[in-house]
Amino acid sequence: MRIKALPRWPTASLTARLALLFAAMTASLLIVVGLVMGRAVDAHFRELDDHELSGKLNLIGNLLQRADSPQAWAALPQRLDDAFVGHDTVGVLVRDAEGSVIYAVHVDHFDAAHAAGDALPATGAMWQKGSRHFIGRETLLHRPAVADAPGEPLRVLLSLDISHHVHFLEQVRVRLWLGIALSAVVSALLGWLAAHKGLAPLRQVTDTARQLSAGQLGVRLVEGDAPAEVRELVEAFNGMLARLEGDFRRLSEFSADIAHELRTPISNLMTQTSVALSQTRTADDYREVLASNLEEYQRIARMVSDMLFLAQAENGRLPRPEEAVMLADELRALVEFYEALAEAQQVTMTVQGAATVTGDRLMLRRAVSNLLSNALRHTAPGGRIDIRLDCRAGRVCLSVSNPGEPIPPDQLARIFERFHRAGAERSRHGEGAGLGLAITRSIVETHGGRITVQSADGLTTFCIDLPQRLTGA
């Protein structure tokens, strides 16, 4: 299974990505807030400054209005000085129409050009001189007519030093940026911490996986305080380990079983042959030994071919079954096959029902044959083996029931395993190596079916559940 890598960050760890994401989110949020706040503060200060400028202009206008006598006119500069004393932030330049300066204070606040006579816009302007910032505006005021002189328009230039506001704003901006940067770093750290801690179980999974070997399949991860998302992974991982452990244990037992099953006949053969060779015997004795050996060989050969069959089934190498199989016909043929044996054991067999499945006729025969021989083996004289075919909801249930000793539950679960024999003390005579039911299960599973067994009230029932073949299909 391959998971496509994200195109952008092919290698960055999840923790790093989350930390970066947190930092970026915090920073962008604060930047937006900062910009909005900055604008608002800026506008507020500008309004304040404009207001102050307007106030000063009104003051100048009032003083001019009152200079309606030559004495008053002569005293005007003095009055203006009085008005602006202590107001170091205000620069005033009053000129008459010819351009001669009537009053000036803090002229150095103005640009050289404006001081020399250039006009300032009436809507206001902003400039910088050295480290100081100013706003200013120009307006026309009328000198009232007095006895010896007519009224005339006066150009009034007014400037206001707003350096403290500008500096304040700059400071605010710098702090804001610092704050944003710090928050981003902190949130990145927090994000990293959260992700790191949250993903700790993942690292545990990795470590465990790295340490795993066949001998240590008993290891399990602790679900503990893992977050919900990771807990699922941990559960799945633990489940996988449990299944692997089970499979592996069965495989080991299986190998041990093979060795054991082969050891018995081989040891028989060796003993028998060496005893036979230890002294001269009659031809009949030799013949007897050879015939006995042949029987052991046949047992081994059958076991080997059964094992091969099982291995093929497990590797999915059995052919895909495709023909329509009329199960009732097959059952009749099988009952016919076992009839003589059943009669000899005084056991009767009945067949009921009909069904068609898709599959391989010979393999299905073999599967059911194993069930029948198993049933015959465990049915006491006078008993009856019932074979039924039931169709229900697109499934076929082929059941074989026989009266007999109930199988204990712990044995029921293992009855389809290889080399399993009901009752270890059972004699070997006339019985296979305990592979029959395992083969039946393999065949059933190859056909997309399931096999189950129930044992209660003196009745043991095997049920093969197969998909029904639809007519015309």
Add this chain to the structure above:
Amino acid sequence: MKILIVEDEPKTGDYLRQGLAEAGFVVDLVRDGLDGLHHALGGEYDLLVLDVMLPALDGWGILQTVRRQGLEMPVLFLTARDQVEDRVRGLELGADDYLVKPFAFAELLARVRTLLRRGKSKEPEVLRAADLELDLLRRRVLRAGVRVDLTAKEFALLELLLRRQGEVLPRSLIASQVWDMNFDSDTNVIEVAVRRLRAKVDEPFEPKLIRTVRGMGYVLEAPEAMG
């Protein structure tokens, strides 16, 4: 009857040659594929027994060339691998039968005889051994002139034993020919069936015709033939 065995495994080859020779066949044994092909093309054999895995040229190769030369003698394959692809391939190339190692020699012998008999003389309508008579048309069995009632399967079993008189028939062959069960049953069902047949056609009479050959199977033989 002349049989060619191509088998590279020394012990298997020797025993096959000995077994088939003792069963009355003329047997040639070669150990590799190219020798096998030369013999097969020039030797006028009635049957080829080929191992699949062979040095120089494998069994498939021999079969292909033999068939391309228009030779129609039956071919029996031996293989250690019970793989379906092998079986399918063998049948496509024109093999007649197939045996997976390990196999019982009785099984091989029975199959060899089946292949050699194929397409030969018309079957008689009445099969006989000593005073036992089986009438295929009337589905009737007489022993010493007495009518014996048999079930359909008992009849089929007796017919098989009579047709192959003197041959030891392995249980697996009997199961496959009479009941169409092409797998080993882990029960003694064939034993029981033969015992019941004996009880009907053999026990009340003399001489006994059906014999058990321990570890190999059953044979029906009239005493004079045994002599």
